[in-house]
Amino acid sequence: MDIKQIQELVKLINKTSIGEITIEEDGRKITIKQKKDPVQNIVATTTQSFPQAAAPAPAAPAANTPPPAVKAEPKADNYVTIKSPMIGTFYRQAGPGKPVFASVGDDVTPGKTVCIIEAMKLFNEIESDVKGKIVKVLVDDASPVEYDQPLFLVDPA
Secondary structure (H helix, E strand, O other): OOHHHHHHHHHHHHHOOOOOOEEEEEEEEEEEEEEOOOHHHHHHHHHEEEEHOOOHHHHHHHHOOOOOHHHHHHHHHOHHHHHHHHEEEEEOOOOOOOEEOOOOOOOOOOOOOEEEEEEOOOOEEEEEOEEEEEEEEEOOOOOEOOOEEEEEEEEEE
């Protein structure tokens, strides 16, 4: 593989949502990984929602008696969504008989693998960007997922 082909692959990776690609040719192995800057931007936007969530919390006990549905709505807004960074197939475990990466009730921290997405026969580990507890798994195992599709709801509290 010549340098021009490698440069074209780098451009392709940067233009798409592919996280990583590995090519092996003539005994040489080349791995190209995309930077995770866009994922960090998502975390920055979710961080901005935390101060808003802190304000309704004291108001909830005062409004506790009339409508219980009003109390449930702000709580749902407190959840952070882990979204798919690419198109592919969602897997909750590394293989048959292997342990599940993340289930409801599990604690996650930034950098902890929560699932795998297979794209173009490459298995990409999807890591959590937030610290919290998994509240809901939004996708069935071995299901196709789209770019930016919600995968998990996390309670950051």
